[in-house]
Amino acid sequence: MRQPRQALIGQVRRARIAEVAARVLLAVCLFCAAVPPILVIGVIVWRGLPAISLEFIFDMPKQSMTAGGIFPAIVGTALLTLATALFAVPAGIAAGIYLAEYAGDSLLARLIRLSIANMAGVPSIVYGLFGLAAFVITMHLRQSILSGALTLACLSLPAIITATEEALRQVPSELRNAALALGATKFQTITRVILPAAAPGAVTGVILGLSRAAGETAPIIVTAAAFYAPLPTGLMDKTMVLPYHLYIMATQAVRSNNNVVWGTALVLVASTMGAAMAAAAWRSAQRRKLRW
Amino acid sequence: MVTDVLQALRFASPRATDPEVAVGIDAESAVVPHFATHTAVSAEAVLCANNTAAASEAVRCEEGAQVVTRDLRGAFELEGVSIRYGKETVVSGVSMCIPSKSVTALIGPSGCGKSTLLRCLNRMNDEIAGAAVTGAVRLEGVDINDGKVDAVEVRSRVGMVFQRPNPFPMSIYDNVAFGPKTFGIRRRSELNGIVESALRSAALWSEVKDVLNKHAFELSGGQQQRLCIARALATEPEVLLMDEPASALDPVSTQQIEDTIAKLGQEMMIVIVTHNMQQAARVSHQTAFMLRESNEAPAELIETGDTKSIFTNPRDSRTERYITGRFG
């Protein structure tokens, strides 16, 4: 009686040590993973904040862009992102709905899903070259906001489709069955029950996809971005954009003003992170209503 | 088929002149065991497992001068219904008749295909990939699996309440108004009336009438299930299918649901699946017992009949063993 009991105590003690060790190890890993992003953001805020002022945001660049503001780049990025959303969001959500609700699990459907997953991993410069060939040259859309937005739409589509499909799949089948059993058609079931329930997840995915597109440089260098341009007047104009502006200021301007570089970086990071955080906040507010 | 029955009956019983109320036993399809409605007087006179029984029953009906009424309006007739998932047949050769305006219980051990059979009454098996139904499932004489029949129409006539309460993530009002809205009813006053009467029928009105805009998830489990019943009733179905509607609920909520079922059963057909023998005995007028004798063989319908006789005097020894709790 005594013997096994002591063995048990020894086992419990060993299990406890393993528990503590695992915890410490995992915490160290988390710390290592968390340091670089925090450092990056910290440095950007610390160096960029002094540059931020009303003129910096609302003025045109001056003295070969080493002074003044970045207003055209902000407007350009906003326009480009909006136009991208206009193309990518309806198409991506529709495709996600089709894949989740109608496509089934046929070989073709699986092939399409696989291709979409692969598309998400294609380097962004490849999208840029595709945009250059397809929109700028073949479709004669020139280097313009339109070409850039179409290119970025292609780039963000896989993320939007996948996010929508996943969000729809996570809606419990009980809800679907409840609606169908009430005599709702499939389309009514989707639009009135499943989509509203999936909206938080889908919208988060959409915003993350778009904010990634907004920060891309490579695809727009060849399709839309201008080194220096006045405020765009239409979709067929080339435009300044934040990521490209940052890139040239950091690499090519000979005596670039560091303030402008860090300020630009801060504006870019703040706007994409702001969008992501707004999405997260909205989602958690919705989730409270949708808990199941 | 209905007219055949009426012909046969008129021949058998000159008293049966009302064409809307068929009298006696359907001798033509006597392989199909028929239930009488609960208003039937003679319990033993309505069960017939084979031809000879049917014939003698019919005679007895006449002799006893007790008119056994079977209202064919709204009745379900199943004939040789088999259901398979992929290659595996799980339910085979089910034939029975479920009368309207009464409560029918479907009992049997876990996994014997009760839910599966229930789902084929409102085409919900359509939603399961690989599920296939063969045989005839007739509602008022029309095979609902016929390619020309729209599943959406079937479901608007045959409502369903699920085992776990599954309200939509919206307000109480919107839950109940969901069905009518999908049928195109938009007028607020009309919707209000429908919502109120559905909630009253489901015995929930007094508890929620002041908080109709509250989120449905804020209700208790029992209230949620009654909300789901109200939601199903709001489309004014002729039939309500209930798959273990009280299995997730406490005794008080169960009692409320059973009271609701008893009340509704006077107006419409209710088919309820339950594992609770007392519940089946309490709420149902007819009982059907299903059994899957081995994992390889599909489930079959062992016995159907008046609830009282099934529980007091089962004809099949397997039924007796099941209801006395000796297997399953």
Ligand SMILES: Nc1ncnc2c1ncn2[C@@H]1O[C@H](COP(=O)(O)OP(=O)(O)OP(=O)(O)O)[C@@H](O)[C@H]1O
């Ligand atoms: N979607 C499905 N796909 C494949 N097989 C299924 C599916 N649903 C049920 N089955 C099988 O069909 C048989 C009957 O299942 P069903 O759910 O109808 O039983 P049940 O009588 O309702 O059981 P319970 O009382 O436990 O709810 C089971 O053997 C089950 O494994």
Ligand SMILES: [Mg+2]
């Ligand atoms: Mg079941």
